[in-house]
Amino acid sequence: MTAPSITVELLGIARLLAERDEMVIPYPPEGTAGALVRALASQVPVLVGPVILPDGGALADGFALSLDGRAWTRDPTAALGDAPRALLFSNVAGG
Amino acid sequence: MPGGYFGRFLWIDLTTRRARAVPLAEELLRSVVGGAGLGAALLTRLSKPAVDAFAPDSPLLFVGSPLVGTGLTTTAKYAVVAKSPQTAFIGDSLSSSHLALAIKRAGWDALAITGSAKAPTYVVVDHGDVRFEDASALWGLDPSQVESRLQARLGGGCRIATIGIAGEHGVRYATITNDGRHAGRGGPGSVMGAKRLKALAVRGAQGVPVAHPAELRQAARELAERSRGASTAKYRLLGTAGNLLTFDRLGTLPAFNFRRSTFAGAERISGETLAVSHRTGTSACASCTIGCEQLYKLHSGSVRLEYETLFALGPLVGVDDPDAILAAAALCDTLGLDTISTGGTLAWAMECFERGALSLEETDGLELRFGNSAAVVAALPKIARREGLGELLAQGTRRGAAILGRGSEQWAMHVKGMELPGYEPRSLKTMALGLATSSRGACHNRSGAYEVDFSGDVDRLAADAGRGAFAAASEDYAAVMDSLILCKFVRRCFSDFYSETARLLSLVTGWDVDGDELREVGARITNLKKLYNQREGWTRADDTLPPRILADSLPDGPAAGVGLSRSELDMMIGAYYQARGWSADGRVTDEAARALGIVAADGGHRSAESFVVDIERC
Numbered sequence: 001m002t003a004p005s006i007t008v009e010l011l012g013i014a015r016l017l018a019e020r021d022e023m024v025i026p027y028p029p030e031g032t033a034g035a036l037v038r039a040l041a042s043q044v045p046v047l048v049g050p051v052i053l054p055d056g057g058a059l060a061d062g063f064a065l066s067l068d069g070r071a072w073t074r075d076p077t078a079a080l081g082d083a084p085r086a087l088l089f090s091n092v093a094g095g
Numbered sequence: 096m097p098g099g100y101f102g103r104f105l106w107i108d109l110t111t112r113r114a115r116a117v118p119l120a121e122e123l124l125r126s127v128v129g130g131a132g133l134g135a136a137l138l139t140r141l142s143k144p145a146v147d148a149f150a151p152d153s154p155l156l157f158v159g160s161p162l163v164g165t166g167l168t169t170t171a172k173y174a175v176v177a178k179s180p181q182t183a184f185i186g187d188s189l190s191s192s193h194l195a196l197a198i199k200r201a202g203w204d205a206l207a208i209t210g211s212a213k214a215p216t217y218v219v220v221d222h223g224d225v226r227f228e229d230a231s232a233l234w235g236l237d238p239s240q241v242e243s244r245l246q247a248r249l250g251g252g253c254r255i256a257t258i259g260i261a262g263e264h265g266v267r268y269a270t271i272t273n274d275g276r277h278a279g280r281g282g283p284g285s286v287m288g289a290k291r292l293k294a295l296a297v298r299g300a301q302g303v304p305v306a307h308p309a310e311l312r313q314a315a316r317e318l319a320e321r322s323r324g325a326s327t328a329k330y331r332l333l334g335t336a337g338n339l340l341t342f343d344r345l346g347t348l349p350a351f352n353f354r355r356s357t358f359a360g361a362e363r364i365s366g367e368t369l370a371v372s373h374r375t376g377t378s379a380c381a382s383c384t385i386g387c388e389q390l391y392k393l394h395s396g397s398v399r400l401e402y403e404t405l406f407a408l409g410p411l412v413g414v415d416d417p418d419a420i421l422a423a424a425a426l427c428d429t430l431g432l433d434t435i436s437t438g439g440t441l442a443w444a445m446e447c448f449e450r451g452a453l454s455l456e457e458t459d460g461l462e463l464r465f466g467n468s469a470a471v472v473a474a475l476p477k478i479a480r481r482e483g484l485g486e487l488l489a490q491g492t493r494r495g496a497a498i499l500g501r502g503s504e505q506w507a508m509h510v511k512g513m514e515l516p517g518y519e520p521r522s523l524k525t526m527a528l529g530l531a532t533s534s535r536g537a538c539h540n541r542s543g544a545y546e547v548d549f550s551g552d553v554d555r556l557a558a559d560a561g562r563g564a565f566a567a568a569s570e571d572y573a574a575v576m577d578s579l580i581l582c583k584f585v586r587r588c589f590s591d592f593y594s595e596t597a598r599l600l601s602l603v604t605g606w607d608v609d610g611d612e613l614r615e616v617g618a619r620i621t622n623l624k625k626l627y628n629q630r631e632g633w634t635r636a637d638d639t640l641p642p643r644i645l646a647d648s649l650p651d652g653p654a655a656g657v658g659l660s661r662s663e664l665d666m667m668i669g670a671y672y673q674a675r676g677w678s679a680d681g682r683v684t685d686e687a688a689r690a691l692g693i694v695a696a697d698g699g700h701r702s703a704e705s706f707v708v709d710i711e712r713c
Contacts (some may be wrong), residue, residue, distance in 0.1 A: 011344065012337045013329055015367045050328050060325055062587065064551055069345055069653030072551045089341045090329050091549045093518075094539070094583055 006080065008040060011089040014051045014063070018044045027080070033065050034058060034076025036086065051088070064091040097604035098306035099161030100124055104137070105203045107218055107225060109290050110151055110210030114225035119204055125606060126692060129160030131187045131541075132578035132620040133205060134176030138185065139627050141207055148180035148282075149265065149289035151211035157256070157295070158205040160580045161603050163195050164303035164382075166315045168322050169582035171195045171382035179281035180267045181436070181491050182512040182536045184628040184637075186281030189540070189577060190256075191380040192274035194297060197254035201299025208290065217257075217294040219249065222301070230293035234263060237429045238272035245296050256295045259431020261479040262288035266489040268436035268514075269479075272428070275399065276380070279433035281513065281535055306605030314602055318588060319384045326587035327385045331377070334389035335402035336366030338517070339409075346654030347519045350410035351465050352442035353508050353643055356519045357652035360415020364405065369417060385584055391421050398425040403539075406517030407438025412445060413465030423471050430479035436491055437478065439514025441471060443492045443507050444484070452501040459483040508641045510537035520644050522654035523548040524558045528566045528667040532638050534624040543583070544569045556654060558663035563670025571617030578620060619691040622675075625683050626693070635680045638668055 009022045023043060028035030034057045041048050041056035053060050058076045066072035067083035072091060080086075096102035102121070107114045119133075127136045134156050141154040155177045162170040173195040179186025198206060201222050208218075215230040233241050241257040254273065261269035262284030269284030270277040278284075305311050329337055342348035343361035350358040362368060370389070375397045379386035390397040398421050408414065408423045427434045441463075447453040448463040455462070459477065461470045461484065477485030487495050492514055496507035508515050513536025520527035529544030530537045539545065547565045548555035572592070576583055579596060589595045593610030601608045625633070639645075640659070648658035672679065676687040688694075 009344070011341045012367065013332045016332055016370060050325055062326065062329065066345070070556060071554070074551065087341075087344050089344070090337065091551060092329060092587065093338055093342075093545050093549050094335070094543065 006036065006084060006086055008036070008086045008088050011087060013090065014047060014088050017046045017050060031080050032076060033073055033078040033080060036080060037065070037076065040088070062090055062092045064089060097121060097124070097161075097606055098304045099165065099603040100204050101202050103203065104205035104207055105220065105225070106207045106209070107220075108210040109208065109212040109216060109218075109227070109292060112227045117207075124161075124204075126616065127620055127623070128575070128578040128600070128616055129204065130158055130172070130174040130578040130580040131176065131189070132574060132616065132623070133160075134158040134174045134187055135185060135620060135623045135627060137205060137207060138176050138178070139623065139630070141209070142178060144630050145632070146178065148178040148183065148286055151290070152209060153178050153286060153289075155208045155283065155286050155290065155292075156205055157198060157208075159195060159199050159203070160578060161600065162579050162581065164199040165305055165311060165603050166382070167311075167581075167599060168315065168319045168382060168384040169380070169585045170580065171380055172580040172582065173198060174577065174580065175271055175278040175283045177281075177283050177286045178631070179513070179535065180285050181282050181493075184511060184536070184631055184633065185534055185624050186283060187535060187541075187577070188278040188280045188283055189580065190271070190273055190276050190278040191383075191582070192276055193381045194254040194256055194273040196381055197252070197297040197299050199299065199303055200301050201297055202301050206295070208292065208295075211289065212291040215291050215293050217245065217296060218292065219253075220295070220297045222299055233293045235260065238431060239275075239429070241294050245294060249296055249298070252300070253296045253298045256297075257293060258284040258287050259429060259479065261285070261431040261489075263293070264479060264481045264489070265289060266432065266478060266481065267491050267494070268433040268440070270431045270433050272431060274381070277428070277433070280435065280538065280540070282433065282436075284431050305603045307602045311599075311602040314599060318585070318599075321588040322384045322585055324588070327387075327584055330385055330387035330584045333366050333370060334377075334387055334400075336369060336389060336400055336405050338366070338402040339405055340365035340367055342517070342519075344653070345522070346649060346652035347522045348410055349406065349515070349517055349519050351413050352411065352446045352506060353515070353519070353641070354647075355651065356522055356649045356654055358410035358415070361410065363415050364409050364417045364420060366402070366405070369400070373417060373421065383582065385582070387584055393421055393425055394418075396425075398428065400424050403517055404434040407435045408471065411438045411442045411517070412471055414468045414471060415466070416468050419468030419472065423468070423475065426472060426475045430475060432475065432479060435516055436514040437475070439508055440478075440488050440492050440495060441474060443495065443503065444474075444488055446506045447499065447501070447503050452499065452503050457484065505642050508643065510640060511535075511637050513537045515641070518545050519649070519654075520640055521649050521657050521659045523555055524659065524667070525553065525555070525562045525565050525569075527558075527640060527644070527659055527664065528562050528671055529569060531640050531664060531668060532566065532671055533570070534621070534628055540583070541573055541577070542566060542570050543573050556657050558659065558667055560666060560670040562667045563672070564674040566667075566671050567621075567674040570621050571614065574620040575613050575617040578616065615691065619693065622683050622688060622691055622693060626688065629682060638681060640664060
């Protein structure tokens with residue numbers, strides 16, 4: 001059974017731009033990372049461009065989504081499974 | 096002489112108080128380009144084998160690059176290269192801004208300083224003239240005071256590199272400061288202090304010749320435009336402090352002397368929080384269109400803060416008070432202390448104290464417990480002056496543990512004597528390999544192997560032999576960036592790094608360089624550094640990680656239960672040596688050296704260890 005919603009914790013410039021720490025997104029019927037990113041883009045349009053590609057369905061270069069903190073993906077077709085939480089973060093380190 | 100170079104370096108000897116110009120052959124320059132590469136070549140040539148880092152004969156090099164002063168963004172950089180007093184291997188550290196431009200405009204590709212002054216001295220390089228001046232009145236001053244006094248005394252256009260009190264007192268992780276920036280890792284400030292050289296003042300106004308000026312201007316405009324785009328937004332909007340909270344969430348944030356990989360106070364001190372609560376503005380190095388420097392308010396004034404400083408003076412020592420971290424960062428800048436090694440050494444000492452290996456009497460009454468920010472701030476001047484407890488801590492973790500004993504070697508977190516940066520090796524396996532094998536010790540700049548882990552293309556939590564080639568490629572890539580020199584924050588502005596940067600180098604120099612040649616340059620530089628280390632006594636046992644990393648699994652967080660065994664590390668190290676074409680015990684083979692055009696100084700061929708820097712193109 002999947003959760004009715006998924007909480008996306010925003011990290012880095014996503015948090016700075018959105019001016020909030022996390023977003024609660026209704027669980028997308030498609031059950032994919034791309035659908036989640038699309039829903040996020042519609043709720044937080046300021047992320048479109050710097051964090052989410054203009055078509056709204058994929059993350060911009062340098063950003064990734066993690067469902068468990070152990071692994072992450074940039075693949076829009078990746079399955080969300082029953083994860084209640086996700087991290088949206090920059091996977092570019094250094095400095 | 097090709098564009099971008101003057102074909103000479105200035106050799107300054109403090110003992111004889113003489114200076115002379117030494118020509119640099121075009122073949123050598125093309126083989127190692129500049130920066131860290133040219134520095135490795137010159138260090139090998141100019142230093143005697145097994146010289147002590149603090150001996151007068153030990154050279155201290157300030158090395159520019161062909162791209163400095165050409166208008167290309169992020170290229171106002173230079174490398175400080177010397178034998179590291181921390182590792183006794185090659186030490187190379189980069190710094191930025193106006194001093195790099197001044198050295199170039201004075202007409203020098205590098206400055207080499209040998210000897211030792213009888214009394215505190217500063218050297219003025221004013222175009223082609225060199226003067227040796229009394230620095231007695233400057234001894235004991237902090238870098239910003241020295242800079243302002245010398246600029247007032249010497250007039251406009253002079254740029255200053257100087258040391259703080261830590262460099263004067265021989266703290267093995269002392270920095271050299273210029274334009275508010277620091278060449279810190281490896282302790283070059285203490286090499287400068289051993290020479291009683293308080294400061295170097297450089298002025299120059301020569302234009303930098305380039306081979307194809309019109310095309311270069313166009314290329315510079317295009318690169319500048321890309322540098323203002325999405326690929327650098329993280330650095331411009333948040334700075335590197337933005338790493339901390341993400342690293343916490345991913346279980347890669349070292350805390351409490353690497354006993355944990357998450358930190359309960361991460362939110363409170365995160366870059367995201369500081370951007371709202373403490374940020375006062377941003378700034379940029381000279382010739383930079385990114386502007387990554389984030390300035391944060393102190394009780395008086397402001398301080399620049401990077402992730403590594405935030406990690407080292409925060410979670411690593413258990414401190415979650417942002418004001419205390421900022422104050423400690425500012426104090427390190429004032430005293431001339433490398434913040435990573437300072438935090439690493441304090442974390443080791445805190446664990447000593449909490450385990451009873453250091454008594455209250457031995458810490459001069461400081462309750463050196465994790466999280467005690469007041470003790471951190473109080474310890475810093477003691478370290479810089481080597482007073483009381485500071486005499487032990489000024490040695491760094493490796494030497495400190497060897498002196499103290501009491502089992503403290505087990506929690507001394509260093510590689511080759513250099514304290515670890517803020518990347519947890521157990522949950523970043525490719526980085527673990529990069530840290531273990533890097534020529535300058537535990538380093539996140541000479542090996543950017545963490546990029547492989549963060550790409551998501553590998554299982555970062557698992558070790559496999561495939562990491563050997565990744566780590567080698569990462570080192571060679573960094574060697575090219577550090578030799579051109581380009582800021583690593585511009586790296587994602589290139590879609591084909593080697594071919595695009597080869598074109599930039601060709602436009603500057605007039606050489607017909609392609610991407611394959613630059614790849615070979617990267618491998619050559621990595622091998623040269625390794626050969627230097629071999630000459631200085633490197634053995635296979637030096638490529639390793641601290642005992643804690645190889646014994647303990649991570650206790651909590653998303654990487655809970657993940658460890659790294661010695662056999663896993665050895666397997667990856669073996670794969671790395673194989674990828675490099677080195678022997679099974681990690682030595683550069685004659686064949687590997689020859690394939691990169693590295694030959695013996697006298698033109699003959701003996702063994703890999705005897706190779707120095709006369710390099711012929713095959």
